[in-house]
Amino acid sequence: LKGGAAAPVADPYANEPQRLPALIVRSQKPMNSETPMELLAASIVTPNELFYVRNHLPVPQVDPAAYRLRIEGEGVRSLELSLEELKTKFKRHTITATLQCTGNRRNEFNRTGRVVKGLEWEGGSISTAVFTGVRLRDVLLAAGLEDDDPEVQHIQFEGLDADMAGATYGASIEVDKAMSPHGDVLLAYEMNSAPLPADHGFPLRAVVPGVAGCRSVKWLGKIVASSEESHSFWQRRDYKAFGPNTDWDNVDWDAAPAIQAMPVTSQICEPAVGAVVEDDEVTIKGYAWSGGGQGIIRVDVSADGGKTWHNAELQKVPQKRGRGWAWALWQATIPLPKGFTGQLELVCKATDENYNTQPENAAPIWNLRGVNCNSWHRVPVTVQ
C-alpha cells in the first residue's frame, strides 16, 4: 500500500442475517427496524421475523458448540457454562414478555418543535414474545451469590457484539430485580419455541421483563456481579431522562438514574394517521404496556381529543399482579358525532395496576435523548 493508506477493512456488517422487508428500517448499520402498526396489533405474541430489531453494533456470529457463558465478580465463584450445561443443569422457565426500546415513539418529541437525538422511532419499537431459558437467579445461586449480599448491588451483562476497537455492548440491572424469585429475569435460548434468531441474541440473551429493552443484553458473553453499575456508555451516558429544561449544554448525566422499569404507555395502531373514516362509528385498535410488572387494567379511548372517553376491550395473557410482563392489546368501536364531517383526533390512554396513567402531551416530558415518550397517543383522521 502506498502513502501509508490504511488497508481496506472488511465490512463488519458483511454477515448480517436476512430480514423481512415488512420491517420499517430506521438505520441499516447497525440494523434498527420497527414493526408496522397493523402487524403489532394483529397478535399478542409477535412472530420472530416481525419482532422489532434494536442493534447497537454488528450482529456477532457465535458457534453454539464453542459458546461459553462466563460468570464472575464479587460474591460469586467464577463459572463457565456451555449451552448444554445451561439447558440440562438448570430448570427450564418460560415467560411471555414485552420488550420496548426506551426511544419508542421518539418522533413525537421531534414533532413538538424541539428536536431530540436518536433513531426516529414511531410506535413500533416494541414487541412481545414467549421467551424460554433459565432463571438468572438460579445461575447466580449456582455461582454462590447469596440473597442480600451487601457487596453486590448490580448485575452487569456484557454482549459478544463489539465495535472495531473490540469494545462490547454492556448494561446492568439492579441485583434485587435479578435475584427476586418473582422478578422472572431469564437467560433465554428460545423465542416463540424456536432457537433465538441471530438478530435477537443467538445463542443466549438476557430477558429482563418490565425493564427497558436495552438492559436485555443479546449475544450474552459475560455476567458480572458488582457493587457498581455497568461502566458502559449506554448505562451511564445514555438511556436516562431529564426535565424539559435540561439540554445538551447543561446536562449532568450522573444526576438521573439509568432507566430500568419504564412508564405506562399505549398506542393506536389502527386507524393510521390521516386515515379516512366513512361511517358513523370508528373501530380503534392498539397496544398498552407498563414497566415494572404492572399489568394494564384499563384503556380509555376518545374521538374528540380527550373530552369524552370510552372503555376499550382488553385482550391479555394470564399474569399475576405485579408480574404483568406482557402488553395488552385492545379494541373499541366508538360512535362519531352525528352528521360530523372533517378532522377528528382519536386518543388513547392506559392505566396500569398501580393506577399510573399517561401524561396528556409530549412537550412537558420532552427530554434531550427523546426517551420514555408516553403521552396520550393522538391520531388525526378525516370523517367523510
Place this chain on the structure above:
Amino acid sequence: LKGGAAAPVADPYANEPQRLPALIVRSQKPMNSETPMELLAASIVTPNELFYVRNHLPVPQVDPAAYRLRIEGEGVRSLELSLEELKTKFKRHTITATLQCTGNRRNEFNRTGRVVKGLEWEGGSISTAVFTGVRLRDVLLAAGLEDDDPEVQHIQFEGLDADMAGATYGASIEVDKAMSPHGDVLLAYEMNSAPLPADHGFPLRAVVPGVAGCRSVKWLGKIVASSEESHSFWQRRDYKAFGPNTDWDNVDWDAAPAIQAMPVTSQICEPAVGAVVEDDEVTIKGYAWSGGGQGIIRVDVSADGGKTWHNAELQKVPQKRGRGWAWALWQATIPLPKGFTGQLELVCKATDENYNTQPENAAPIWNLRGVNCNSWHRVPVTVQ
C-alpha cells in the same frame, strides 16, 4: 320507655382521643382530619400529633395487656400472639414510610365541575412516620405459611374498630407483597419512637408501605391468609377507580382491581392558593411521593402554567431503589417574568424511579369515588 321507643344508645364516639386543633377536620364522627400544608412541608417525618387521621369507625379502646393478635386461614396454623410475644419473639424492624389516603386531593375533582362522593380532602391526607414493629413476613412464616403457597393469594386484615352491629373494618393485600423479603410490610407497635397513638391503631397496626393507606389496617385484631380478597365493603365496593365515562348508574365494581400501590403525585404546600407574591422570584415548597416503592427522582416546577420548567431541590431519606417508601420534600426558587404583575399559575409535577409522571389535568382521570387524584398541582398566585 313508652311507645316502644329504642333505649338511648351510648355515643360510640364518647371515648375518642384528644386531637390538636391544628388539624383540619373533614368529618367529626368518624374523625377524619388533614395536616395543614405548611406543617407537612416543614419536616420529612410528620410529628404524631400532626399526622393526618383517617378513621372509618369509632376509635376502639384496647387493653394492651389483654390484647391478642389472631392469625388464621389457609396454609397457616392458627396462632394467638400477645404484644409481649410480638416484641420479644420476632426481630424488630424499622422503616420510614409515607401513608396517603386514596382520596387525597379529592376536592380537585369537585372543582372540575363533576362532583364526586367522599370526604372533601385537599392535599393534606398524607403524612410520613418512622414505624417500628415486626415484619408481617416473619409472623406468617412463624404460622407456617410457605413462600408461593398456591392456595394463598391474599392476606386479610381485620380491625378491632366496629360499627353498632359489630361489623369491623377490613382490607387485604396481595400475598406477594406481604411475603416479599423486600416488601417491608410491618405489624407496627411504635410510631416515631413512641407507642402507636390511639388514632393511629394502638396497640398494633399494619403498615403496608407504598400502598394506599386504607390497607394499613389500624387496631389490628386478626390476620387471615386466604385465596380471596377481604370481603369488606372497603375492599370490594370502594377504593377502586374507573374511567371518566363510568358513573354511579353504570359502575361494575368487580371490573376494577382494588387500589394497592398508588400512582406518582406531588403537591405545592407553599405558597398557598391566592397568595400575594411581592418579589421578582418565588420560593415554592412541597412534597412528592409515588407508590409501589418507587422513589422520587425529580420534581419539575413552573411559574407559567407548565410552559417552562425548573428543577426543584429534593430532600430525601436514604432508600434503596424499589423500596422508596417515604416521600421527598422539595423546594425551588424560580424567577418571575420581568416586570410582570397579575395572576400566575404555579405548577409542580414529579417523576418516579420508573419514570412515571403525573397527568396534566384532573378531568381526564375523574372517577366517581374521587380517588387517585394525581394531576399536576396548580396554585394560582397574584404578583404585585
